[in-house]
Amino acid sequence: MYAATGAPFSRRRAILVTLGAGWAGYGALGILANPRSGTTQMLDVINRWVPMAALGWLWVAAGTVAIVAGLLVRCPRWQAAGFTGLAALAGLWAAAFTTAVPQYPTASGSACIWVALALAIVWLSGLDDPPPARLRKGRSGHRCDGGGRGGAAGEAADVGPVPGHEPAQRFHDDCR
Structure with missing residues (x-):
């Protein structure tokens, strides 16, 4: 909105x-x-x-x-x-x-x-505004939030390495 x-x-x-x-x-x-x-x-x-x-x-x-x-x-x-x-x-x-x-x-x-x-x-x-919907876990359908294929909300999906990211990185930059 x-x-x-x-x-x-x-x-x-x-x-x-x-x-x-x-x-x-x-x-x-x-x-x-x-x-x-x-x-x-x-x-x-x-x-x-x-x-x-x-x-x-x-x-x-x-x-x-x-x-x-x-x-x-x-x-x-x-x-x-x-x-x-x-x-x-x-x-x-x-x-x-x-x-x-x-x-x-x-x-x-x-x-x-x-x-x-x-x-x-x-x-x-002292309260913060919530982040935009695309950055909230469980809302975007992205694989890091469990909304797409793979793990539960907040867990990284075990789909192999993410192109452009180092192998040790579990989440995408916008999913942290």
């Missing part, structure tokens, strides 16, 4: 674009345009140093960086920056709501969600 850019579809990049749009929307609509009084009260620990307007623009900026990172193909540093911005703000919100729980018990639900979301983003950032 190919994205609109002509590049192979990437789940990592799709996550960046999706969450980036959510972060930018939350900053613009949920913080800048219409800040909820309960959220503002529970974020008092942050608001002592940073006004809500600045936080709203921070969310918009982090979301925009994540969207750009998701649209760029083969740019792992941009992807890292996008995931870092997403996780940092989710972690900041998680910490703020967690510290607000003693004073505002209703913050506990928000704290749980923000902690889980921050951790999920960190874990997602």
